[in-house]
Amino acid sequence: MKEAVERLYAVFARHRLSARINGCPHCVTDEDQRMLRGSPLRELGEGDLRRFVAKALTTWGGVDDLRHFLPRILDLALPGDGFIDIDTVAAKLDLARWGEWPADERAAVRACFAALWLRTLDREPEERPAVLLLDTLATAFDDLAPFLDTWTERLRNWGSHPRALRQFADTAGTVVATSPTVRHPQVVMWLLDLIPLLETLFKELEDADTGLAESVLDTHDQLVLLRAAVAR
Missing domain, CATH: 1.25.40 (Serine Threonine Protein Phosphatase 5, Tetratricopeptide repeat)
Known part of the structure; x- marks a missing residue:
């Protein structure tokens, strides 16, 4: 699984952090915005990303924003013992129409879920x-x-x-x-x-x-x- 996640980081590195991630002003605070920028991507914790995962593509951020954070989100969600739920991540991917993303991105996502599947079996x-x-x-x-x-x-x-x-x-x-x-x-x-x-x-x-x-x-x-x- 570690190899699959590392590949995800490499492939999705092309998606840079936006200057500001648009969000509903009633739902997303300045502090929420700061939490996403408080640490390098690989060092963001569940507390930093949990609200973004819940609100992504509905009231906070677009597809490119999700793609930027996706490697770290899956890195945290795949073990299955934290607060970022893999079910929610799957739903966000479906909402983002990830099946239409570039081939290397689709392959990297599939590899992560395939690794999770093997570990589960x-x-x-x-x-x-x-x-x-x-x-x-x-x-x-x-x-x-x-x-x-x-x-x-x-x-x-x-x-x-x-x-x-x-x-x-x-x-x-x-x-x-x-x-x-x-x-x-x-x-x-x-x-x-x-x-x-x-x-x-x-x-x-x-x-x-x-x-x-x-x-x-x-x-x-x-x-x-x-x-x-x-x-x-």
Whole structure:
């Protein structure tokens, strides 16, 4: 992830800090403006940027202003343990129509989210649920296939990535327990398409890991029920 963030800083260095960032006079104070200029970009803290992230593109600053601060914003948001929420950042990127930015900028942003995705798949669901990050990704990305394909490969290589399998069970359970219609349709169809793989995985896990085997079987049965419900 560090490499992806460093690339982001390098690519977005072309966007200089504006002499003044326009903002609603009733919403943005002179002190707010000063906080954005109190330190070099890499040294800005969450307290300096939190209000700007919340107000960017609505009542404070434009797309170029967001692009200037984006490397530091993602630098702070990606770990997921601070006050700058990655969901908000994804929403701001969508509002900024980042998919129309220059190719190198799009690639740098994608690399950061791809790194976050891999890190999430390698964590336990209790630490950072992949199902919630999928909702975030769906806000910023029109196509989730690259992320889902990466997950599929980790499932096929479950021996090296057992947490990705537990994340899958957690995600499937969450989708089934909540209304599937509120989930991204691409995610729902991907889950259902993996039913045959789960049958294969269960056979592989029966003798290797009884706990995971039971989890896979339970997930399989839930998805079969979901498939029947979707087909109605």
